[in-house]
Amino acid sequence: MDQYLLVGSVLKPQGIRGELKLAAFADDQLSYKSLKKVYIKDKDGSYIQYDLRSVRESGSFVFMSFEGVNDMNEAERFRGKDVYVLRDDVDELPEGVYYLVDVIGCEVKDNEDNYIGKVQDILQYPSGDIYVVKGKKEIMFPSVPDVFVDIDVENGIVIVDKKRFGEVAVVED
Numbered sequence: 296m297d298q299y300l301l302v303g304s305v306l307k308p309q310g311i312r313g314e315l316k317l318a319a320f321a322d323d324q325l326s327y328k329s330l331k332k333v334y335i336k337d338k339d340g341s342y343i344q345y346d347l348r349s350v351r352e353s354g355s356f357v358f359m360s361f362e363g364v365n366d367m368n369e370a371e372r373f374r375g376k377d378v379y380v381l382r383d384d385v386d387e388l389p390e391g392v393y394y395l396v397d398v399i400g401c402e403v404k405d406n407e408d409n410y411i412g413k414v415q416d417i418l419q420y421p422s423g424d425i426y427v428v429k430g431k432k433e434i435m436f437p438s439v440p441d442v443f444v445d446i447d448v449e450n451g452i453v454i455v456d457k458k459r460f461g462e463v464a465v466v467e468d
């Protein structure tokens with residue numbers, strides 16, 4: 296698992312004092328207000344640390360200001376950039392709870408050990424998450440009760456109930 300967790304993306308500068316408006320990607324398992332530093336990936340793939348001066352949350356948006364970024368012009372260079380945190384800087388998740396980024400790339404099998412594909416993406420909607428799996432065909436299925444038998448991110452495997460999966464999955468033609 297990657298040591299960095301993607302937690303948001305900068306939408307735009309907010310105001311004239313260098314604050315940034317982010318689309319928040321983490322759910323309520325992560326309190327943005329508890330963060331002290333974040334990371335932005337540089338062009339060369341390295342991560343640059345930014346100490347936080349302030350953080351506030353509003354719905355699905357987070358507003359942050361970085362130390363040393365004091366006006367709208369300085370903040371503009373962050374537009375469109377993804378914001379990361381170190382996995383070690385956030386609280387450990389409770390048993391059975393996982394970061395969606397850790398599920399992407401996992402193999403999906405049914406409870407009869409039939410290979411279905413790999414998780415390519417997880418689309419988040421207010422009504423629930425949609426898993427996108429690429430195998431012989433692209434398959435999409437909602438995260439609804441009784442679909443998942445086990446999610447083991449440590450071993451990179453998701454087990455779904457064959458019957459329930461067959462009821463809710465949509466297969467690409």
